[in-house]
Amino acid sequence: MKLKIAVLKGDGIGPEVTNQAIKCLNAIAENFGHTFDYTEGVVGAAAIDQTGDPLPEATLDLCKNSDAVLFGAIGDPKYDNNPDSKVRPEQGLLRLRKGLGLYSNIRPVKVFPTLIGNSPLKKKIIRGTDFVIYRELTGGIYFGEKTLSEDGTEASDLCIYSEAEISRIAHLAFKAAKNRRKKLTLVDKANVLESSRLWRRVVTKIGESYPDVELSFLFVDNAAMQLILNPSQFDVILTENMFGDILSDEGSVIGGSIGLLPSASVGDDNAMFEPIHGSYPQATGKDIANPIAAILSAAMLLDHFGLDEESRAVVLAVFKAMKKEIVTEDLNADSEFGTEAVGDFIANNIAMSDDHISLNRENIWLGKSTII
Ligand code: IPM
Ligand code: MN
Numbered sequence: 001m002k003l004k005i006a007v008l009k010g011d012g013i014g015p016e017v018t019n020q021a022i023k024c025l026n027a028i029a030e031n032f033g034h035t036f037d038y039t040e041g042v043v044g045a046a047a048i049d050q051t052g053d054p055l056p057e058a059t060l061d062l063c064k065n066s067d068a069v070l071f072g073a074i075g076d077p078k079y080d081n082n083p084d085s086k087v088r089p090e091q092g093l094l095r096l097r098k099g100l101g102l103y104s105n106i107r108p109v110k111v112f113p114t115l116i117g118n119s120p121l122k123k124k125i126i127r128g129t130d131f132v133i134y135r136e137l138t139g140g141i142y143f144g145e146k147t148l149s150e151d152g153t154e155a156s157d158l159c160i161y162s163e164a165e166i167s168r169i170a171h172l173a174f175k176a177a178k179n180r181r182k183k184l185t186l187v188d189k190a191n192v193l194e195s196s197r198l199w200r201r202v203v204t205k206i207g208e209s210y211p212d213v214e215l216s217f218l219f220v221d222n223a224a225m226q227l228i229l230n231p232s233q234f235d236v237i238l239t240e241n242m243f244g245d246i247l248s249d250e251g252s253v254i255g256g257s258i259g260l261l262p263s264a265s266v267g268d269d270n271a272m273f274e275p276i277h278g279s280y281p282q283a284t285g286k287d288i289a290n291p292i293a294a295i296l297s298a299a300m301l302l303d304h305f306g307l308d309e310e311s312r313a314v315v316l317a318v319f320k321a322m323k324k325e326i327v328t329e330d331l332n333a334d335s336e337f338g339t340e341a342v343g344d345f346i347a348n349n350i351a352m353s354d355d356h357i358s359l360n361r362e363n364i365w366l367g368k369s370t371i372i
Helices: 014-032 042-053 057-064 089-100 114-116 163-178 194-207 220-230 241-252 290-306 308-323 339-352 361-365
Strands: 002-010 035-040 068-073 104-109 130-136 146-147 155-157 182-187 214-219 235-238 262-266 270-274
Touching: 002 042, 002 057, 002 241, 014 068, 014 290, 014 339, 035 130, 035 220, 042 089, 042 146, 042 235, 042 262, 057 089, 057 104, 057 235, 068 290, 089 270, 104 241, 114 155, 114 308, 130 163, 155 194, 163 182, 163 235, 182 194, 182 220, 182 241, 194 214, 220 235, 220 241, 235 241, 270 290, 290 308, 290 339
Parallel strands: 002 035, 002 068, 068 270, 130 235, 182 214, 182 235
Antiparallel strands: 104 130, 104 262, 146 155, 262 270
């Protein structure tokens, strides 16, 4: 397969972790006979410094003309501490999502068996956790009209959703549930918000076309509690933009490090793959950032294009790194391995492994694989 991949490394640790993901994609290309062509574009604070714009036109065009986007991270403390700043790195990411029509953000949360002790939660609570959040990404309060009164004392952000926006992501979430454990939970605040009541009506109606998927509803405050009390009850969680933002950060601590979690943002014509962590400016250039979320995002990219075996090869190599404790210091405080070394180990193991091919995905994810 030939793929044109736009690479937006962004700010902070973005470049170093994305470089490790590219190493792994190169190992896949070589081993499985694919051609991946990469073109870099600037985004975020790095783009503001160069052009004054967090998403220059050229970068958006590059992404539109590519098959997929590999994204690092954006954000810089010099903007975080200044709420009055007119231009912010995050605007680049939001415009990119909107501009590419990436309405569905997919965030899997899984507890890796070999890292179960890393979680701040008790093992008996988190064992078996394996859910995926479908977060709506181009609507809701993030994109509704914003106002600020002239005297600066009143502000508002409108949370608006249309039936069409709800239904396109709902179909993707139901299809995902159908291929998993057949449970879908819609998270909302339907006891208070009109927009949530619309979500319930639309999703209930769509559910009739997926009779084998069990649909349930949970208010977001309760969902925040249930995620910590009993995360293994969830299979697919479907929710609107801001609830999904918050719950996915909460979900990320279950596995022990936010440095492990990948994501995919997909639309009808484009797809982007990025770690869910931010730019972690304190770690920039220190070779300590965990590259695994970026590498697993590359695995999601492969999966998205139907390259299942290739995706599995990446995941297995990641498991092997964890099993052998070739991990960064967030996972093992005494670790002598840095970002590059972990990336090299994983890429080299992709190149070497041809014994994985007959393993089935479920066994791999459940940690039952014999080769790790
Ligand atoms: C995320 C981030 C973004 C969001 C920020 C950087 C705008 O937190 O991808 O979850 O809120 O969507
Ligand atoms: Mn977030």
